[in-house]
Structure formats: structure tokens, C-alpha cells
Amino acid sequence: MPFRRRAITLALGLAALAGTLPATAAEPAFPSQPIKLVVVYQPGGANDIIARVLGDRMAISLGQPVVVVNKPGASGAIGAQFVASGPADGHTVLMGGMPLVVARAMYKVPPVDFEKSLAPVGKAVNLSLVLVARKNFPGGFADVVAQERRKPGSVSMAVTASTYEFYHARINKLAHADILKVPYAGVPAAMQDLAGDRVDLLIDTLAAQKPFIESGASRPLAVFGRRRLPDLPQVPTLTELGLAGFNDQPYVGMLVPKATPQAAIQRLNSALNEALGRDEVKARMRQLGLEVAPTTPQAFLDEMRADSKRFEEVGQAAGIEKQQP
Known part of the structure; x- marks a missing residue:
């Protein structure tokens, strides 16, 4: 075989071999270390309980420990700022939701803006x-x-x-x-x-x-909410008691720093939704009066945006002045 033909054949063979190599040969596998799951409240609250139940199950899917880290203070701002300013590699995750949404209605400049500083992973549960x-x-x-x-x-x-x-x-x-x-x-x-x-x-x-x-x-x-709770059927809603407008459905989900790679976000979303789909997780959440609510990252972002706008309108209608953070 002439030299030129042998060179072309060799080049094509190397290209084909390179195409069969796994992506992890070029990019580091995710996760490559334990995941920090940051809860913005003290141990014992609902967010802390949810984080520990989900973290235990997600650790199995991810192949790395998921360690709950409590960062309470400043109505959740300390924990949110800790995550937002942390490394954007997917290994630091925030348990967040309504405090981030309400911040725009409460503050002239929110301590952490969920669109500017964070990226959604997915919703976890609806709260009562x-x-x-x-x-x-x-x-x-x-x-x-x-x-x-x-x-x-x-x-x-x-x-x-x-x-x-x-x-x-x-x-x-x-x-x-x-x-x-x-x-x-x-x-x-x-x-x-x-x-x-x-x-x-x-x-x-x-x-x-x-x-x-x-x-x-x-x-x-x-x-709170549009209807009475199954666990408390005799307890009226605030709307029934004359306070119209308390039909909110609070929730909690997971978010990461804004620049986190999409591959890491999708991996976390898959692990979160897998955990939420487990019968034992659903049963545990029902025991706590919680409803699992798996979503895509985009659906979670859309819901937070819509609720943020609604809370601002509610605050203006109620005459609640925005504060300095």
C-alpha cells in the first residue's frame, strides 16, 4: 500500500477510535466529590427534614454522599448567598423556593436574586x-x-x-x-x-x-391555601375567616450557582426526580403532610418567575412597602 494511502487509513482509524471514547475521558465525571445540600434554616424544620430524606436517596443515584449543611440567618439570605457565591460546579446545592420568590416583593434590592445569581435544578415538594x-x-x-x-x-x-x-x-x-x-x-x-x-x-x-x-x-x-387540609379537616382556611387572597401554594426545590454547567444540572435533576418517584419517599412526604412535585429546571424557573410577579402585585395592593435588605 502506498505511503499516502496508509497514512489516510491510519488517520481515519484514529478518528474512529476517538469517537468511541466515553465523554468522561475529556470531561471530569460529575459528581466527583460529595454534594453539599445547603438548608437556610436550623435543623428540625421542614426544609431540613426534606433535605435529609431526599439527600439520602439522591446519594445512591449520584454515587457520592449528599451532606446537609445548615446555614440559617437573615431570613434565608445567608445560606442563599453562600451557595450563589460558591463554586459553580454542581457540588453545592441550595434547598430554596418561596423566600427567594418573596424577596422581590419585600426588598428594593433582594439579597439574592434567583434569576441573576442562581439556576434551578427542580421543584421538590409543595408545602402546607x-x-x-x-x-x-x-x-x-x-x-x-x-x-x-x-x-x-x-x-x-x-x-x-x-x-x-x-x-x-x-x-x-x-x-x-x-x-x-x-x-x-x-x-x-x-x-x-x-x-x-x-x-x-x-x-x-x-x-x-x-x-x-x-x-x-x-x-x-x-x-393557608384554597382548601382545608386533609390532616386538619376541622381547621378553616384564612380565606374562610375573611382574609381573601391566602391561596398560595408554597414549595421548596433545589438551585445551584448561576454558571453551573447544564450537564451537572441535568444530572442533579434526574437524581432529584428519581428520589421523588420512590414509593418510600412519597410515603414519608405524605406522613409529613407534603406533596412531591417533580419538575424540569425550566418549569421550576417559570413557576418562580410567575409567583414572584404575583407576590409583588399582592404586596403593592396590600400597601406593603419594600424594605432595604
Whole structure:
């Protein structure tokens, strides 16, 4: 065979061989190290419980440990900033959702803008919210409003997240009340004061409150959303109690730094949706009063955008002024 023909044959053979090599030979495999799953609240809350249930299952799919890291503070901003400013390689993931959405309605400049600084992985679960009172609080929600109108500021509400801060302001506006806001770094500290009769009310997820309600440590006054909750059929919605507009469906999902490669995002999304599809995960979430809600990254982003716009409109209609962060 002439030399020129042999050279061409050799070149074609090498090209064909290169085409059969796996992509991982050119690009590092993902994940290549443990995943940090950042929860912006203290251990024991709904987001923390969700993260640990999903993290355990996702670790099996990903072939790497998923370590839950709690970064509470500043109504979720500390944890969100930690992730947004971290390496954009897919190994640092934020458990986030409504606080990021509500931030645009609450602040002139959000501490973290979910579109500018983060990229969605997917929604995980829909949450159910409940307004509870300390066990010795006299009466129901109507009594809260009546007492506040007689003596503004005589009823206090523990607020553990920016979303709940926004809801606190809306309740005051719509009920023509002045319930005192008492900030807390997390649910555990708020529950200690609620149990000790040092604070009167608390907005929380049913997932976190369910054991306290069942033990009598807290007493449900109202639920959020369009309809009553199956676990609390006797508890009215805030809309039924005269506060129109509380039909929100809060949720939590996963996000990563903005520049994270799409391949890593898709890998995380697949692992998340696989976990949400497992019967044991669904059963555990149902026990907590949660509904699994797998999505694509784009669908999660679209939902957050739509809700962000709606919250801004609600805030303007309620006369809630945007704050400095």
C-alpha cells in the first residue's frame, strides 16, 4: 500500500477510535466529590427534614454522599448567598423556593436574586402552611383580631423566615390589626417560646408542626391555601375567616450557582426526580403532610418567575412597602 494511502487509513482509524471514547475521558465525571445540600434554616424544620430524606436517596443515584449543611440567618439570605457565591460546579446545592420568590416583593434590592445569581435544578415538594397558637391562647383567629383591635400589639407572632414576614404583614393589612412581629432564627427557638407562653402565634409548615399539634403543644387556628387540609379537616382556611387572597401554594426545590454547567444540572435533576418517584419517599412526604412535585429546571424557573410577579402585585395592593435588605 502506498505511503499516502496508509497514512489516510491510519488517520481515519484514529478518528474512529476517538469517537468511541466515553465523554468522561475529556470531561471530569460529575459528581466527583460529595454534594453539599445547603438548608437556610436550623435543623428540625421542614426544609431540613426534606433535605435529609431526599439527600439520602439522591446519594445512591449520584454515587457520592449528599451532606446537609445548615446555614440559617437573615431570613434565608445567608445560606442563599453562600451557595450563589460558591463554586459553580454542581457540588453545592441550595434547598430554596418561596423566600427567594418573596424577596422581590419585600426588598428594593433582594439579597439574592434567583434569576441573576442562581439556576434551578427542580421543584421538590409543595408545602402546607398553618397558623398555630400557643396551647393556652384564649379563643380562635377571630379572638386574635378582636383583641388586636382593642389593644394593638397585644398579640405577638413568631416569624422565622422572610416568607412568613411577608404573610405577617398581609395578615395585619387585611385584618386591620397590628400583631407584633417577633423575629426568630429558626422554628426550634420559636417553638420553645410558644410552648412557654412567651409568644402567641407562629406561621409554620404542617410538616414541622404536625408533632406539636398532635401532642397539644400548639393549636391550629387556620391554614393557608384554597382548601382545608386533609390532616386538619376541622381547621378553616384564612380565606374562610375573611382574609381573601391566602391561596398560595408554597414549595421548596433545589438551585445551584448561576454558571453551573447544564450537564451537572441535568444530572442533579434526574437524581432529584428519581428520589421523588420512590414509593418510600412519597410515603414519608405524605406522613409529613407534603406533596412531591417533580419538575424540569425550566418549569421550576417559570413557576418562580410567575409567583414572584404575583407576590409583588399582592404586596403593592396590600400597601406593603419594600424594605432595604
